[in-house]
Amino acid sequence: MWKPFGLALCILCLSSLSAAGSQENPADEITNLINANRASTKLAKLHNNAGLGCIALQFLSQCAGNCSSNGTISCRPPAANITEVYAPNCGVELPTVGVISGYLLGCHWSRLSADQAFSDVLRRNEKAASLVHGKDLTELGAGFMKEKHGAFYWCILFSNEITNSSFVLEQGGRGIEQKFGCFSGSDAPCSAGKKLVVLGGSLMKVLLSILQASFLLWC
Numbered sequence: 001m002w003k004p005f006g007l008a009l010c011i012l013c014l015s016s017l018s019a020a021g022s023q024e025n026p027a028d029e030i031t032n033l034i035n036a037n038r039a040s041t042k043l044a045k046l047h048n049n050a051g052l053g054c055i056a057l058q059f060l061s062q063c064a065g066n067c068s069s070n071g072t073i074s075c076r077p078p079a080a081n082i083t084e085v086y087a088p089n090c091g092v093e094l095p096t097v098g099v100i101s102g103y104l105l106g107c108h109w110s111r112l113s114a115d116q117a118f119s120d121v122l123r124r125n126e127k128a129a130s131l132v133h134g135k136d137l138t139e140l141g142a143g144f145m146k147e148k149h150g151a152f153y154w155c156i157l158f159s160n161e162i163t164n165s166s167f168v169l170e171q172g173g174r175g176i177e178q179k180f181g182c183f184s185g186s187d188a189p190c191s192a193g194k195k196l197v198v199l200g201g202s203l204m205k206v207l208l209s210i211l212q213a214s215f216l217l218w219c
Contacts (some may be wrong), residue, residue: 003177027184029114043133047164052139053185054143060155071106093168108120
């Protein structure tokens with residue numbers, strides 16, 4: 001008598017947890033869109049590098065408050081910040097910090113879909129389109145953030161370094177203290193803090209294991 005009820009309950013709980021675990025990440029949406037755009041012109045897919053994405057988010061943190069009415073940003077942080085500030089903040093292993101080949105930076109005063117952000121804000125001229133279609137590129141990383149009562153910001157960094165050995169995060173990125181926004185290649189949802197970055201994935205696995213065990217007992 002209890003089996004149908006137990007089965008329904010397990011399915012419902014597992015579905016809810018799966019939905020909770022797949023939080024929207026605008027940074028990943030942008031990187032997926034760029035790779036789809038490259039694929040349409042028969043160009044190689046770029047590796048989604050979480051270390052590069054975290055640096056992109058750090059870059060944006062220096063540009064907050066600089067969004068103009070037409071969606072441009074007057075922000076040029078010193079290049080030295082990459083190794084002296086951004087990489088340490090992200091927990092990127094310094095010997096693996098490579099060369100950033102180029103970047104796209106943009107903002108808007110209202111929330112846009114990934115398609116709109118890419119076409120209307122980030123790829124607004126031929127120079128940007130040429131960068132996206134660079135044949136020597138190997139990887140990318142994106143950051144996204146929103147100011148409180150302010151604009152939305154996007155940043156995409158590109159590199160032609162060797163994938164899986166550049167911009168490597170220490171201990172799988174556990175040292176990241178993400179207090180705002182989100183970056184591509186990360187399991188943490190937008191605006192998650194350090195505790196979620198470290199514990200979120202593990203907690204989800206524990207809960208799923210408990211529910212799966214309960215499912216076997218009921219069934």
